[in-house]
Amino acid sequence: MTQTVFIDGAAGTTGLEIVERLQGRPEFELIVLDDSQRKDASARAEAFHAADFAVLCLPDEAAREAAALAEGSGVRIIDASSAYRTAGDWTYGFPELIGRDRIAAANRVSNPGCYPTGFLALVAPLVRKGLLPGDWPFVCHAVSGYSGGGKALIARFEADRTIAFRDYGLALGHKHVPEMQLYARLAHPPVFAPAVIPAHRGMVVEVPLHLHLMRQAAPADGLRDALADFYAGSPVVTVHPDAPDEILLRTDSVPSDKLGLWVFGSADGTQARLVARLDNLGKGASGAAVQNLNLMAGLPETAGLAL
Incomplete structure (x- = not known):
């Protein structure tokens, strides 16, 4: 049975990559508005009411407006913005952490942020698992390709090839x-240090x-083993x-919907570095949305993904 999908914001970076992952898949039919609509x-509201699923690829405030337009319809929504990531009436769209069954049954799913x-x-x-303390003051360093910043940042980096590193936040x-604090169950918000580099993705x-x-921490090998056990059998996450x-x-x-994890430990066992590598447009955005869409539609989780 073919199910209909409306991507609100299909002309943006995330929307375009979702369309690429859905093209040629007979399970879905896209509802497409022309440029004037x-x-x-009114046209968007009509599309929401006609669709089985909708994916919002919009800035936060526009995503809230879109969700309001969909009220009263039976459409099931995946929001790629940060508007609803900590909202209690939305399901956080990280199936490996939240549970695939919860995603499959949800009507409102908020895609995680890339970082x-x-x-x-x-x-x-x-x-x-109690292998790291939830009351520790965690620090997170991260670098991303410039495509995660949307059209304005893409244009800036591609116009000015002298930019080698952009520290921000x-x-x-x-x-x-x-969302980092909430879903990691941390007592304190982590110090988050993001940066952008001159790579597209x-x-x-x-x-x-x-x-x-x-006061409580497993050694590096124990942390690695625990992650490997947690993600055992995952088609997306590799430890x-x-x-x-x-x-x-x-x-x-090239586009990838994989997520790779590493644990590095010092020789004396006193320090460790936890490292994740992913595509900010893949598992960090469009790939995650399609993974969630597959689960909600009762389809194989990895259908259409670049793995």
Whole structure:
């Protein structure tokens, strides 16, 4: 049975990549508005009411307006913005953490942020298992390709090839922090230090740890084993057993919906570095939305994904 999907904001970076992942799939039929209707509230409301599923690829306030337009319809929504990520009446769309059954049964799903995907994949299972303390003042360093910043940042980086590194979020209080704290079950908001590099896509998220200062903490090997056990059998998440000398992001990376995790430990056991690598447009955005859509539609979780 073919199910209909309306992507509100299909002309943006996330929307375009979702469309690519759905093309050629007979399970879905896209409801497409022409350019003159894309910002027309009546046309969008009509599309919501005609669709089985909708994916919101919009800024936060526009996503809230879109959800209001969908009220009274039977459409099931996936929101790629940060508008509803900590809302109690929306299901957080990280199936590996939240549970695939919960995603499959949900009517309103909020896609995780790209940086929080890496942070939570590393930290949340370890805090849950009592292998890291939930009251520790965690720090998260991360770099991302510029495509995560939307059209304006893409244009800036592609127009000015002299930019080598963009540090930002320097006033702290980044909008990703609340979901990082909530779903990792942390007593304190982590200090989050994001940056952008001159690559179109790709992301590395890192959490450094002073294991010897924590009142409860497993050794690095124990942290790695616990993550491997938690994600055992996952078609998307891989916990790497090796400890390479370097982890690279390349400027010519192709789309990927994978998420790779590593644990590095010092020789004396006092320190560790938890590292995640993902595609900010893949598992960090469009790939995650399609993964959630598959689950909600009762289809194989990885259908259409780049794995």
